[in-house]
Amino acid sequence: MAxxxxxxxxxxTGGGTGVGKAMVRALADTGWTVVIAGRRLEVLDEAIREFGPESSAKVHAIVADVGIPGSVRALFEEVESRFGRLDLLVNNAGSGAPAVPLDELDVEDWNRVVAANLTGAFLCTQQAFRIMKAQTPRGGRIINNGSIxxxxxxxxxxxxxxxKHAITGLTKSCALDGRAFDIACGQIDIGNAATDMTERMRAGIVQPNGETMVEPTIDPKLVADAVVYMAGLPLDANVLTMTVMATKMPFVGRG
Known part of the structure; x- marks a missing residue:
């Protein structure tokens, strides 16, 4: 056992790129042993190399596809086998669909996003509950990436x-169902963290009135620091929801 x-x-989950990678680095830098999960080992390994020797020694890569039940089960079984417990799950993996009118959207794109963003979070939460309920000391924390x-x-x-609306319902259900087992569950809603996903925003992004606007972004480290804060609370305290966003982005009053 490690x-x-x-x-x-x-x-x-989804810790090899973007805001997930920033979360992994911040958790490792503050003393956590971190398992980083994703679909491509080369992406995970490259992320670990970027962390440098001190942080990378605390990060362990496991390949998994969160949308596939068997893959998720194998992921958590390996975590339990290698480390003996699980204290924190960050459901960060997710995907988007082409920005096309709703009536033109392929159902395959719909199903892919649901599998990655919602079913994946449910499957990982289910496995985390199983471990957290049985381990000693009992309990743990789950943080969901909700997005604004x-x-x-x-x-x-x-x-x-x-x-992402459904993730809010999952967060609240898990916060309720986890109470009796010392499992805390919260959600971080992120607005315009500067990652590869938001790179397209440099040229502007369509607003509800049809105009295209270049929106401000924030350093992903600010989001990661918020996750470190949420993760570091004692289990009798919980951040149920937190929004971390670019101050001047058009979110409040959007539409």
Missing amino acids: DVDAKGIALV SATTPRPNSAPYTAT
Whole structure:
């Protein structure tokens, strides 16, 4: 069984790129042993190399597709086998669909986004509950990446918005169902963290009135620092929802 740092064992899905990678680095830098999960080993390995020797020693890559039940089951079984417990799950993996009118959206794109964003979070949460309920000391924490689309949509974003609204329901259900087992569950809603996903925004993004606007972004490290704060609370305290966003982005009053 691998050595465990004082903060405990964390699992971050979709941790090889973007804001997930920033979360992994921040958790490792603050004393967590972090399992980084994603579909492509080369992406995970490259992320770990970027962290440098001190942080990378605390990060372990496991290949998994969160939309496939068997893959998720194998992921959590390996985490439990290698580390003996799980103290933190960050459901970060997700995907979007082409920004096309709703009536032109392929059902395959809908199903792909639902599998990655919603079914994946459910499957990982289910496996985390199983471990957290049985381990000693009992309990743990789950943090879901909701996105501000969990509150307000952008134009032509039905699959992404629907799944992120559903993540809010999953967060609240898990917060309720986890109470009796010392499992805390919260959600971070992120607005315009500067990652590869938001790179297209440099040329402007369509607004509800049809205009195209270049929107401000923020450093993903600010989001990662917020996750570190949420993760570091004692289990008798919980951040149920937190929004971290670019101050001047058109979110409040959108539409």
